[in-house]
Amino acid sequence: MSFASDTKNELCRIEPQRCCRKAECYGLLLFGHSFSLQGVSLTTENLATARRAAQFAAEVAGAVMDVSAPQARKKDAVVCTVSAVGEEEARKVLACFGHTGHEINLHIGFANMENDCCQAAFLRGAFLSCGTVTSPEREYRLEFAVPYMNLANDLAGCIRDILELDLVPRVSRRKGAFVVYIKGGSRVADFLTFLGAPNAAMELMQVQMLKNLRNNVNRQTNFETANLEKTASAAAQEVLAIEKIQKHGMLDDLPEDLRELAELRLQNPDMSLRELGSQLSVPLSRSGVHHRLQRILAFAAKLR
Ligand SMILES: [Zn+2]
The missing domain is CATH 1.10.260 (434 Repressor (Amino-terminal Domain))
Structure with missing residues (x-):
């Protein structure tokens, strides 16, 4: 199990209250594969995320969403697709969140975050839908791959607006997507805690501590070796x-x-x-x- 999927599973164990449930559902679907009258759907490697999106869509928007059986895709990746069944169900989802499906540019509808608590829920949904976090053994990086530029910029602004964190996410382009990312051990750990994954944050910090310790030991050993050689x-x-x-x-x-x-x-x-x-x-x-x-x-x- 990868660090990213462990993190997502941890987030999927959260039971949000009513207002946050709506905000998280919005994040999940808005940052999915498609969010228009042609279809509301998301594709994920994480089964818990797929089930959660379908469950929340039913509760919040009264929409029926279908969860496909896991399908093998390139290498070992297995993906599930969650999609609204038919145009009527897609329309229900869009209307619930104040979208018409005719928007030329997709923007975040901030009215869907009723209370202060809903900001974290919305970002959690977005992360579950299009985000990933690199294993801390390799790098400290958390990112969202967003298909639309306006949506990516809105998301970056939304993360910048978290008062207690003081984060400045970057936006870059990669293979037709807009990638919103945060780098740095303590920043990623803070953000994971904010989303509701304190265990993942703790694991990241422990790995970071061990790495620092190992580096110090190596530096010390190099110094001693140099002295010995002298x-x-x-x-x-x-x-x-x-x-x-x-x-x-x-x-x-x-x-x-x-x-x-x-x-x-x-x-x-x-x-x-x-x-x-x-x-x-x-x-x-x-x-x-x-x-x-x-x-x-x-x-x-x-x-x-
Ligand atoms: Zn809330």
């Missing part, structure tokens, strides 16, 4: 220098304090400076060891 390459240089001195047979020419350290380093190329210091007959600090190793390197550099 240490390793420094040690390798030291070993090379000491071997060079050895080849020249000059190891015994080193001052006593350097010779002991040189032998120790040669046998322990992996040791940190601190460890090397602690192994000396007279223990030495990290910076003391560093200083002596520099002297060894300088000594080796002078050899031809």
Whole structure:
């Protein structure tokens, strides 16, 4: 089950009150496949949404809508079509929401949202009908694919008008549709909560938290790896220098304090400076060891 269908199933478990039921039904049908005298219908991959649209249309508009059996469409997608049976039923739906079916440009009829509570219900209907939300593992994005430009702009305005959220949805074109979308983890989570899907919002935030945590760990590991490499390459240089001195047979020419350290380093190329210091007959600090190793390197550099 995808994140989007889980979210839709959660939204379909909400039992709205009468005014909100009408607003949600309006959102469901207005943002469907067709909303005119030629037909009122919507196509969805979510069976709960299909049933809900038919049930609400019957309750709110007294219209009979038919739910088709799920049909396989490209790849694994299975879709249901919900449609008003005949022109008479389509007319009932349109009239109920104050539309004639002769509108040149389809706009949202805000009179269908009687009370403040109905705004969320209307947007929930629109989301169930033409919306989707990407799995948070991939991206934080919620979008509506709307067939008409005016309707898309109205919808974007409607989302912008949610006072408590302060969202600025974008509108773009894709394959003949107008896509209204919101991006960003906390924005999408806030919007899902507003629609009535707090569980989906919670899941999104948990995934986001884990991702952030994982990124921080990776960054830390990269930092440590870089440091290790630096240490390793420094040690390798030291070993090379000491071997060079050895080849020249000059190891015994080193001052006593350097010779002991040189032998120790040669046998322990992996040791940190601190460890090397602690192994000396007279223990030495990290910076003391560093200083002596520099002297060894300088000594080796002078050899031809
Ligand atoms: Zn309401």
